[in-house]
Amino acid sequence: MRLIIRDDPLAVGDYIANYIAKRINDFEPTPERPFVLGLPTGSSPIPTYKALIKLVKDGKLSFKNVITFNMDEYVGLPRDHSESYHTFMFREFFSHIDIPPSQVNILNGNAEDLIGECNKYEARIKEVGGIELFLGGIGEDGHIAFNEPGSSLASRTRIKTLAFETILANARFFNNDISQVPRMALTVGVATVLDSREVVVVVTGQRKSLALSKAIEEGVNHLASWTLSALQMHPWALIVVDEDATAELHVKTVKYFRSIESVQHEVERSQAALKAKGVLQAGAAEEQVGSME
Ligand SMILES: N[C@@H]1[C@@H](O)[C@H](O)[C@@H](COP(=O)(O)O)O[C@@H]1O
Numbered sequence: 126m127r128l129i130i131r132d133d134p135l136a137v138g139d140y141i142a143n144y145i146a147k148r149i150n151d152f153e154p155t156p157e158r159p160f161v162l163g164l165p166t167g168s169s170p171i172p173t174y175k176a177l178i179k180l181v182k183d184g185k186l187s188f189k190n191v192i193t194f195n196m197d198e199y200v201g202l203p204r205d206h207s208e209s210y211h212t213f214m215f216r217e218f219f220s221h222i223d224i225p226p227s228q229v230n231i232l233n234g235n236a237e238d239l240i241g242e243c244n245k246y247e248a249r250i251k252e253v254g255g256i257e258l259f260l261g262g263i264g265e266d267g268h269i270a271f272n273e274p275g276s277s278l279a280s281r282t283r284i285k286t287l288a289f290e291t292i293l294a295n296a297r298f299f300n301n302d303i304s305q306v307p308r309m310a311l312t313v314g315v316a317t318v319l320d321s322r323e324v325v326v327v328v329t330g331q332r333k334s335l336a337l338s339k340a341i342e343e344g345v346n347h348l349a350s351w352t353l354s355a356l357q358m359h360p361w362a363l364i365v366v367d368e369d370a371t372a373e374l375h376v377k378t379v380k381y382f383r384s385i386e387s388v389q390h391e392v393e394r395s396q397a398a399l400k401a402k403g404v405l406q407a408g409a410a411e412e413q414v415g416s417m418e
């Protein structure tokens with residue numbers, strides 16, 4: 126697992142957007158071999174979405190051959206409700222980029238057969254070859270998507286009852302009226318996220334700092350009380366945080382991850398110099414740097 130620390134949420138958004146853009150561009154997706162991207166909602170990914178939109182507008186990135194799967198959706202909230210995750214995703218992201226709407230997958234929280242809807246979602250992910258990169262955010266209790274504390278590490282896409290803390294936290298989107306916040310959601314499972322080839326999580330703000338420290342400085346327990354801790358079992362996980370989110374980390378943890386990043390920069394610089402001199406073949410430098418993760 127790698128931890129990248131940036132000054133503020135905007136710098137975090139820029140970092141993640143450039144990271145995702147590089148992954149998509151290096152993949153060279155085609156209609157036959159699309160790039161499959163998992164996406165979250167919430168306020169934390171908004172700077173990333175803004176930076177991705179800019180990359181598309183500047184002609185540096187295209188979503189024409191990208192298929193997306195969103196993490197979750199409320200149950201029973203009309204699709205066109207201002208706070209549904211459908212509305213959120215089109216308002217904040219999809220309407221501003223070149224992705225064909227037919228390549229956007231978002232769970233239908235109003236399906237007649239909710240269990241069938243969840244099973245179909247898992248099947249569709251498999252059908253397109255699995256998720257290449259899952260971008261996620263976390264709640265204050267460390268939940269990923271709506272995998273509240275206590276979610277099984279083996280969980281798949283399913284119906285989930287929301288924790289009271291999550292209902293309280295999300296009341297800000299519903300006129301601060303708890304009674305308006307849906308009590309249930311459809312969500313991808315912890316195993317759905319862990320199955321993706323790469324996971325990138327955005328964590329910003331001091332209110333997430335306890336969850337971050339529990340998830341990376343302590344162990345994974347079978348109930349995944351801090352669901353983010355499940356990432357410790359993923360072979361290719363990256364958490365990108367701002368300074369405020371590091372408030373509860375040990376100084377040595379912060380120093381450790383900062384030192385890894387600076388050594389990596391050093392390696393990248395020397396590999397680039399060798400490449401420029403023709404000593405290393407194109408591609409070899411990235412492979413060697415990648416092996417540090
Ligand atoms: N289901 C979503 C999560 O996927 C998201 O990570 C979380 C945090 O939201 P925010 O980024 O606004 O703090 O909110 C909701 O609970």
